[in-house]
Amino acid sequence: xxxxxxxxxxxxxxxxxxxxxxxxxxxxxxxxxxxxxxxxxxxxxxxxxxxxxxxxxxxxxxxxxxxxxxxxxxxxxxxxxxxxxxxxxxxxxxxxxxxxxxxxxxxxxxxxxxxxxxxxxxxxxxxxxxxxxxxxxxxxxxxxxxxxxxxxxxxxxxxxxxxxxxxxxxxxxxxxxxxxxxxxxxxxxxxxxxxxxxxxxxxxxxxxxxxxxxxxxxxxxxxxxxxxxxxxxxxxxxxxxxxxxxxxxxxxxx
Amino acid sequence: xxxxxxxxxxxxxxxxxxxxxxxxxxxxxxxxxxxxxxxxxxxxxxxxxxxxxxxxxxxxxxxxxxxxxxxxxxxxxxxxxxxxxxxxxxxxxxxxxxxxxxxxxxxxxxxxxxxxxxxxxxxxxxxxxxxxxxxxxxxxxxxxxxxxxxxxxxxxxxxxxxxxxxxxxxxxxxxxxxxxxxxxxxxxxxxxxxxxxxxxxxxxxxxxxxxxxxxxxxxxx
Numbered sequence: 001x002x003x004x005x006x007x008x009x010x011x012x013x014x015x016x017x018x019x020x021x022x023x024x025x026x027x028x029x030x031x032x033x034x035x036x037x038x039x040x041x042x043x044x045x046x047x048x049x050x051x052x053x054x055x056x057x058x059x060x061x062x063x064x065x066x067x068x069x070x071x072x073x074x075x076x077x078x079x080x081x082x083x084x085x086x087x088x089x090x091x092x093x094x095x096x097x098x099x100x101x102x103x104x105x106x107x108x109x110x111x112x113x114x115x116x117x118x119x120x121x122x123x124x125x126x127x128x129x130x131x132x133x134x135x136x137x138x139x140x141x142x143x144x145x146x147x148x149x150x151x152x153x154x155x156x157x158x159x160x161x162x163x164x165x166x167x168x169x170x171x172x173x174x175x176x177x178x179x180x181x182x183x184x185x186x187x188x189x190x191x192x193x194x195x196x197x198x199x200x201x202x203x204x205x206x207x208x209x210x211x212x213x214x215x216x217x218x219x220x221x222x223x224x225x226x227x228x229x230x231x232x233x234x235x236x237x238x239x240x241x242x243x244x245x246x247x248x249x250x251x252x253x254x
Numbered sequence: 255x256x257x258x259x260x261x262x263x264x265x266x267x268x269x270x271x272x273x274x275x276x277x278x279x280x281x282x283x284x285x286x287x288x289x290x291x292x293x294x295x296x297x298x299x300x301x302x303x304x305x306x307x308x309x310x311x312x313x314x315x316x317x318x319x320x321x322x323x324x325x326x327x328x329x330x331x332x333x334x335x336x337x338x339x340x341x342x343x344x345x346x347x348x349x350x351x352x353x354x355x356x357x358x359x360x361x362x363x364x365x366x367x368x369x370x371x372x373x374x375x376x377x378x379x380x381x382x383x384x385x386x387x388x389x390x391x392x393x394x395x396x397x398x399x400x401x402x403x404x405x406x407x408x409x410x411x412x413x414x415x416x417x418x419x420x421x422x423x424x425x426x427x428x429x430x431x432x433x434x435x436x437x438x439x440x441x442x443x444x445x446x447x448x449x450x451x452x453x454x455x456x457x458x459x460x461x462x463x464x465x466x467x468x469x470x471x472x473x474x475x
Binding site for chain 2: 143145146149152153157158166170174
């Protein structure tokens, strides 16, 4: 029997479904991603602190924007990544989709918490209040609760494989909150300022402010990608250890 | 259809079987509402202003606390396995459960709400608006609650997890529910809030049985 041209070629996402293959492939990605993230962060922070003007109204506090806006955008993006992974679990039963969903949840919660915290710090000098129940802050707080609920749900299940499909449905039902956050500043014009970058007419901010903003956007996005990959590898190792422990317990009783 | 009605009859008979579930729920509702004057003081004006919110929070908490009885007893005595294998689709059975849940959890609360309105110094027009908003909004709470109970049915000590998961999803119901009674923007906002509330109820009641059926199936495999 020889492998000939009629054997179907395995696509890369099928190859990646094997945890061992996934570990081998991603091992080469970690250090380059770390270096890239570090470079972007250093560059972005340099531009944010030293190479960009202070706002004529808010003064130097505008520099909080360079951390607040990327973390806020990431809090929604990570939920999007989780929702795509949930689709991968439910539609294609891809094993790495389960792991990706589980790894993304605490990261998303952390980014949402950071967005709320930095926004709070920024709100005090500019609006005079740490917190206000306006549309965007309320729906982002709801997003934080949903993230933390998903983290709690993963921990509550004994069988992680069974948990993955159930949590995937919950993730997809909760995904309805994300468009509400994005458009909440348009629907309820309360305190938080409306969109000034991703608008149909183009950004309203000058280039000197946009450069560090986009640098920090990319820096934080690559930070998430790096952390996500490391978290996925850790989860694969964690499951391996659980299996080995179970085998050892069985072997001892045999 | 006969299978659906039979399931509905079974759920209703079990809930009213004298185990005192409905009474416990009613007591929780009344006590939660009655605690607030102890905490914020007996000032009638303040109470009248926050009364719609208190009634809604009490209803919200009561409906979320009572979620364990939806699936756990069935799982423990094996009925859930039979439901999954039955001719009637699991989503139809769960739809019957949503209806039974609303009839035995939300309807008693609505009937008991005059007492709460009385001790919270609510005036009569506000009270009628409260009844209407509860009638339109509690089906959404029942539907989301069933979905949350289905997600956590496979967890051994699920306990408080279902309310925690469902509360963020039910916040829009709460916002529109109170907005229909005491709108902050003016009287015309009330009808808009009622329409949103009705829309939420319709969407959640029609879609949650399917989502819950998937969750039960995959949780039990």
